[in-house]
Amino acid sequence: MTTEESGEGVRRRTGGRSAKVREAVLHATLQALDELGYSRLTISEIARRSGVHATSIQRRWGTLENVLLEAVLGLTRQKLPVPNTGSLRGDLLAFARSLIRYLATPIGETILRILAAAEADPALAVRRTQIIKARYDLARVMVERAADRGDLRPGTDPRLAVELLVAPLNLRKLMGEPIDDKFVKQVVETLLRGLAN
């Protein structure tokens, strides 16, 4: 295996050139993403902007999605903040609203679209699963706090709860439908009743 794999026997070359190429490509990717958006993005375009030959990009990352994923995940370390307002209602509302703001940015939207583009190569699939799980793990603490307060029905599945909150918002975004605050409130209220003790 070339790129990934915690492989043995293969001595990586992390030094000067590779690092510079990587840097240039990822930087150009983010810049192009910002200017052109996901749909108009191509490997050739990134090659042009970065000065790195398209073949090199193709060989190293394989697909455009892989480049994007790596470029974009670097930024996502500044993850979605998980609010702590004291009530589940407050937490869910705040979280939903910040998610919507996030989805309105090119990067947020791109991550969503890449995650929603299954089918692709299985190598990417593994990574995708990890990312999805990490995101749910991050958000579930809101629900767990509420469970500790005794606000929820016993046996409530935290991941399910987060999924029910997040799915309608993500789907509307994917389908290009508007998401207004009234909708967010309705989702949260209905969900709260569904989870409540």
Add this chain to the structure above:
Amino acid sequence: MTTEESGEGVRRRTGGRSAKVREAVLHATLQALDELGYSRLTISEIARRSGVHATSIQRRWGTLENVLLEAVLGLTRQKLPVPNTGSLRGDLLAFARSLIRYLATPIGETILRILAAAEADPALAVRRTQIIKARYDLARVMVERAADRGDLRPGTDPRLAVELLVAPLNLRKLMGEPIDDKFVKQVVETLLRGLAN
């Protein structure tokens, strides 16, 4: 209105040749979709199978998505059956399960992915909105029946209810995550409590 465009002044030619070409293309599209899946589909491939020149397809439909949409919507007249079991719980469960079966077919998955591929040309966007609305309108009768029985909180938004049911399933499908029946039941139960009077 023939195919599209309630255009005036332009005399469409719906007769022999055009109709045959259209038929050949749409048929080849469905066949290719079944054999190759959405991701490997291309205009050239459809051209090869249909015997219609790729340029003709490109000129007439513009994008691959448009061809797919037209081909696939022809079949969707056999829409998702809306169950009537006597209880909202039974209806939602049955509907969710048949949706999952539908999403497991190439056609069902393709429609979902096309709908989830916003951004594209605004012409397509209008059509997309119509399709989405039509689908929700279809399913909302389940909720309205429950409302008539007095099972729901007054003021319950039927479309919201359907959306909350359908979104988690669609999203899991899009992201390539497994959907087991336990998950379906959990979604339905939580939603029922959220909607109940």
Add this chain to the structure above:
DNA sequence: AACATTAAAGCAATAAAGTTGCGTTAAGGA
């Protein structure tokens, strides 16, 4: 039924992205 008009289809050439084979450069260990 022959004719004129002009959508709609076909054909050829071009453009643009992705991919493969092979030579070149330089990272990292001896």
Add this chain to the structure above:
DNA sequence: TCCTTAACGCAACTTTATTGCTTTAATGTT
């Protein structure tokens, strides 16, 4: 400093989409 070979660059090739122009035939008129 030298050697091995991972990683990059270059050129040629493949495939798909797109554009200009020609040909075919659907439809309305005489």
